[in-house]
Amino acid sequence: MKYKTCVSIAENSSNKIKNNLKQALKKSDYAEVRFDFLKTDDIPQTLENIKDDLKKVVCTLRPKSEGGKFEGSEKERVAILKLISEYNPFLLDVEFNTIKKNKELVKYLKSTKTRLLISWHDFKKTPKFSELKNKMNQMGKFSNNVKIVTTAKSVKDSTITLQLYGQNKKNSLIAFAMGDNGRLSRILCLYLGSPYTYVSLGKPIAPGQFSVNEVKKIINLKMN
Numbered sequence: 001m002k003y004k005t006c007v008s009i010a011e012n013s014s015n016k017i018k019n020n021l022k023q024a025l026k027k028s029d030y031a032e033v034r035f036d037f038l039k040t041d042d043i044p045q046t047l048e049n050i051k052d053d054l055k056k057v058v059c060t061l062r063p064k065s066e067g068g069k070f071e072g073s074e075k076e077r078v079a080i081l082k083l084i085s086e087y088n089p090f091l092l093d094v095e096f097n098t099i100k101k102n103k104e105l106v107k108y109l110k111s112t113k114t115r116l117l118i119s120w121h122d123f124k125k126t127p128k129f130s131e132l133k134n135k136m137n138q139m140g141k142f143s144n145n146v147k148i149v150t151t152a153k154s155v156k157d158s159t160i161t162l163q164l165y166g167q168n169k170k171n172s173l174i175a176f177a178m179g180d181n182g183r184l185s186r187i188l189c190l191y192l193g194s195p196y197t198y199v200s201l202g203k204p205i206a207p208g209q210f211s212v213n214e215v216k217k218i219i220n221l222k223m224n
């Protein structure tokens with residue numbers, strides 16, 4: 001079994017994204033490009049610049065309301081999501097809250113055969129297990145790829161999120177918790193079936209994120 005990583009890239013210029021992406025894909029199976037860190041006008045050219053690597057890229061355009069940096073209108077954001085989908089990336093990350101209220105977007109993304117990663121985050125806490133399970137089932141209606149990320153205030157919180165793997169029948173599930181108390185869930189999710197875990201190239205972009213080198217050391221321990 002190969003445990004895989006996805007390097008999150010959050011840079012504010014097209015050049016930096018291109019360079020970091022090259023570096024990331026030398027060490028990691030996948031990379032995530034956080035397009036919300038760019039100026040909106042720079043997004044189309046950035047897509048062109050990295051189009052040859054997009055088959056290994058998770059594309060994300062997170063709005064402020066979901067902990068991201070995109071400041072434009074929702075109409076603008078949806079238009080950019082559609083543009084990204086034309087490039088057919090490895091995965092397009094779309095928030096559950098976005099997809100559940102936009103039937104037109106769902107239809108459009110189906111027509112472009114985009115592989116969707118439906119995501120949901122809680123940046124403050126870990127909700128009750130029944131709530132998370134319910135959410136996971138609702139999210140699974142839109143795609144087989146589902147991501148649920150909570151914030152762990154205790155180790156118990158991170159085990160609540162990981163328990164989702166016991167309830168997950170058909171989905172490709174990424175479920176772990178942010179924060180120091182969630183750190184180990186970023187590794188354990190791999191052993192429970194996550195297709196990959198999010199890492200950094202060096203400086204974490206989310207609370208508790210390991211670097212790609214750190215995770216590689218940990219997952220290689222078994223072989224020593």
Ligand SMILES: O=C1C[C@@](O)(C(=O)O)C[C@@H](O)[C@@H]1O
Pocket residue numbers: 008032034060093119147149178198199205206207209
């Ligand atoms: O959803 C996630 C996970 C993440 O928040 C993390 O905690 O590693 C990093 C984000 O860039 C990504 O979109």
